[in-house]
Amino acid sequence: MKASKVMRFRQGFSLPLAGLPLLNYASFQKSLAAEMAQNARVASYFGMPVTEGVEIYAILAHDWDGELALLRTRVKDSFASLTPQFPQLHLFERELAEEFGLRPEGHPWLKPVRFHQPWIDAADVWGRPKGEHPRAGDMEFYRVEGEEVHEVAVGPVHAGIIEPGHFRFQCHGEEVMHLEISLGFQHRGLEQMLVGGPHPTSLHQIETAAGDTSVGHVSAYAQVLENLAGIEAPPRALAIRALALELERLANHVGDIGGLATDVGFLPTASFCGRLRGDYLNLTAELCGSRFGRGLVRPGGVGFDFNPELLATFAARLPKFENETRGAIELCFDAPSVLARFEGTGKISADDAETLGLVGVAARACGLVRDARLHHPFGAWQGGFDTPVIEVDGDVAARGHVRRREIYASLALVNQILKRLPEGPVHQPVGPLAPHCLAVSLCEGWRGEVVHAAITDAQGRLARYKIVDPSFHNWSGLALVLRGQQISDFPLCNKSFNLSYCGFDL
């Protein structure tokens, strides 16, 4: 492999498109395989229509080098699927098929992802009628045939206050042989709406890409725009972003542990954590007026600053919350009846997790050290991050323990950030974006790595904006862990992943 075929870079820079090698597909395939052989994984993979077909951008993460690798090729109508060789590409290639009518030849599981019409004037890969909106969930589901085999279909409307999605179980008695998950019900056409921007509405749309990860997604978005504008947010702003990201992690992790306790009927932790989650959300609201951090992170910095009174509020509340959080959580992980349900349930091996390209909590629960704060430091973490949490069992208990320990780690980080809050401004104007450039940014949201990539046109407007929520990688993990489980353990397994529907559907 010639080194020039692959562009290696770190996040934080924008790359002029003219300098990016354009490979023919065979060479792209070979280079990609070579990168993957050197422990790379797929962080993002997307198409951009050009006059002559569609350009495919592959963004691979070399975690232990702290580097990203970029490969580019151009295809028309069809290409040889790489999914058989690299299963973690399966959804990305299905996206390319759905968005641009490109047929990945030899794809073993070629089904729609989000159920929308092609973005460009191209024939539908599944032969659905042109000009008609496809029906969500209208696809061939994998079926197991046999005596006493039955199928259970759940959703899109679920039993609680939950987002919509469709789950199709193939069962033999209680045992699940296969689960297929069909999403797209929340598809709002987000990436398409960002084209031509940034528009005045873009920021609010990014904030609601996944409403429980507003800080994570807007941080990634702000980093991309700052890279393209060639500026850096002031240190105080970066510290406040880092703090808000940890508060978001705290609220969601605490809520998830409460959810896990609910699903095994351990009510004390369930009710304590439900309340404590709200306390962390209210702390975020003290900072920016919104429990979900809306309006806080802004390209160029942050929209709200700490004053002495607010610092005092944080200092007064945090130790109390920490104390009560520890009490609520330890109770649950101390109870043999709870552990008996958590341990060994919904297990995934490190090999499978690696093959599927899992990220975030789910990956760290089976021994994979994957944390963008450590490997691809952004914002305040460029100064160093030393507390990645790893568990090795890969089951519900391990995913619970990762959250439990990350809660304690985040509490320490929040205190540390507050103690060392740099002085100075919290915002810097963002100038025009560089034309014909590409920028990629990673941010470790509470579920895992949020990856945003942007390509600008000749006027410096967004020609393509690609969002990868951690859920996009991890839904396949949930489907896999259900194999061989009892169907009644689905809620518990589901909660242990707690993935986003809208972050996937966009």
Next chain:
Amino acid sequence: MLSIIRERLRQGHRTGKFPQIEPQLPARFRGLPVLSQDLSPDQRQMAAASCPYAALMDHPQGLHVDLGRCLFCADCPAQQSGALTFSQDYRLAASRREDLCYSDAEYRLAESLNQRMLKLFGRSLKLRQVSAGGCNACEADLNVLGTLVYDLGRFGIQFVASPRHADGILVTGPVTKNMQSALLDTYAAIPAPKIVIASGACAINGGPFCHSSEAHQGIGDLLPIDLYIPGCPPHPYTALDALLRLLDKR
């Protein structure tokens, strides 16, 4: 067992005293907008043009704000130009779409159901929630109503699993094309008479996705709405206040 009891005593009793005692909201909370009345026609026009969601309208009688469109943005351009300020008032619910548009007159808060409906649902209201393209923030803050702080159950209100068990439907999200038929099917499965609640900016008018070709602009042209709960997302107290008003408990 003993450690559970000890922890229970330590965590204490946390259910709020709402509605007898008003909640303490963060100082930076953005509630009901208050419009500035001494604006020149030019300033009004500029303020109206500055909102990317067309939540502000320049009427001859003065500037109007449409809470069905307003996202209560932290960087509201009209706020920056002095045309409005956000108050701490979390009470935002309305009974009619037109009531959500207001200027200087007192904001007309939601009214209770009529006597017949109150007799049926006043003491026990079961709701089916459908998320139709939401971002999970509205859903998350509705789920919160079930926690011990808000304890929705003490008011006789409950979210139920089946539309067949429900007296009404609460919708979040702009209604994506992919969720429209599931939403209408769920509504149809609820026995009449039934209540429809639009919760959040998306369900009322499409919210941040009002210009999307993949989504409707809320449920206004799909279902007959009885209660509008503005916000992006509505604060749990905004939603709780709305539900209590509907049942004549505030």
